[in-house]
Amino acid sequence: MTPKYKRIVLKISGEALKGNGEDPHSPEILKDLARQLKEIHEIGVQICLVVGGGNIFRGLKGIDKGVDRTTGDYMGMLATVINGLAIMNALEAEGVQVRVQTAIPMEKVAEPFIVRKAIRHLEKGRIVIFVAGTGNPYFSTDTTASLRASEVQADCILKATKVDGIYDKDPMKFADAVKFDSISYIDALEKRLAVMDSTAFSMCMDNKIPIVVFDMNKPGNILRAVKGEKIGTTVS
Template sequence: MKYKRVLLKLSGESLMGDKQFGIDHERLNQYAQEIKEVLSTGVEMAIVIGGGNIFRGIQAAEGGMDRVQGDYMGMLATMINSMALQSKLEENGVYTRLLSAIKMEQIAEPFIRRKAIRHLEKGRVVIFGAGTGNPYFTTDTAASLRAIEIEADVILKGTRVDGIYTADPEKNPDATKFNTITFNEVYEKGLNVMDMTAFTLCNENKLPIIVFDMDKGGNLLKVLNGDSVGTLVEF
């Protein structure tokens, strides 16, 4: 495989499937089976999941709720999603460890970098929950931070679209897709790949990003095999 250790970033919305909110167990099972297939190749995988299918702190702030309180509620939402994925992976025979940035001893280990790396070396899927543990930071930033800490080769950003386009392809049918693009070109064109904090972290630490359609069966394995799937953000 082209990559040995990867971090997969999933949005909370991706777990909804065709639902309006919550978790679609068929979609969850699809993800678990694809991750299991990848692990059989010897790839080490860590995962960060958002919480937008349950709660978004920034939306709560727009409604008058304290932003910090809302962000902590969003972190708890990521833990719900992380536990759901952990359960589905274990149903499929995959060994996992859930590490939380906020102490929750009854349901998750605290995040300790060396332990996370050791779990990966033993072939376990490591799920990082509760974001960075701090308000005002997104799960994109958590994904970038954890990927750098565990020395991942690449961040795989699984989305509903098959890469990065000149405009939103769901709104603009004339949008064209990039197969590869540099970090500087993303800055210059003002494209929305990740939030700027997360994107800058990747740029400064020379960590490439691949944006791809996670919902299309087999794409995850193709990406890791080096096939031309999605968009590669490189240097």
């Protein structure tokens, strides 16, 4: 089996790890994610992972609780570290070698982000998890995914979500929402489609990195995405 994309950045929201319970980490979801990643790892795909922190703390929501935006964003970045370690643990339980690289130095917990070292890990068959965002407030983990994909020269960003692609409006609220099979970066920006922020879209456009948005809850979808099957929506 020859994958269409040899090196990917997989972007997962923190909320996706939560499941339906109150626990921020569902053991079942973590195990399923690890097994899906192992499956594509075994066919030779080099995998980078960027995970959000919304299941623990989201910077923007902190404003409503009286938390300063900059402080809230740093809290959110630290939440991504917790999520990254949880995914690392699940992957190692499946026998996969993993390295966690952080944009905020914390040598007791993870390696500092060094792009050449990250690429070397990928070449040695390790999965690399990028945590702590870009290390700066006011930048989302979507932007982190775009930045890291550009730095490691990834072939594609796979954005795993709870819906099966990009729609012209929220399909959870509008029954007549229309799904796009494919869309250009410019159209996605002009239509203000709330899948990735404009900074992330612009960076992918400038560096010609396609984005595949798909439903991560359907078993086997990550494999289908790296094989280049027509699932979800492709932004290119």
